Amino acid sequence: MEDLKDIVLQYVIEEYMEDEDDEITFDTPLISGGYVDSFSMVSLLVFLEKKFNIKIPEDRATPEAFDTVHSIVALVQEYIKE
Numbered sequence: 001m002e003d004l005k006d007i008v009l010q011y012v013i014e015e016y017m018e019d020e021d022d023e024i025t026f027d028t029p030l031i032s033g034g035y036v037d038s039f040s041m042v043s044l045l046v047f048l049e050k051k052f053n054i055k056i057p058e059d060r061a062t063p064e065a066f067d068t069v070h071s072i073v074a075l076v077q078e079y080i081k082e
Helices: 004-016 037-054 069-079
Strands: none
Touching: 004 037, 004 069, 037 069
8 A cells, every 4th residue: 555645745746736847755845835725725635535534624724734745644644543
């Protein structure tokens, strides 16, 4: 099974990267770096909730929580039932 951070990174690359020359990593600022806007953040939230069968509360779905792949993974891990 793919690692959670790889799944998130791959989704971000496929959905939001317009310039193929840009390389992003697990620590690249996605929102503050301009790669993901507020509308895209909502679609990413929906993807995560469906993919991992979780519900992330609105108050936890903040730009800060979605700014890097690492922060997204940390958030998702809080809600995944092991």
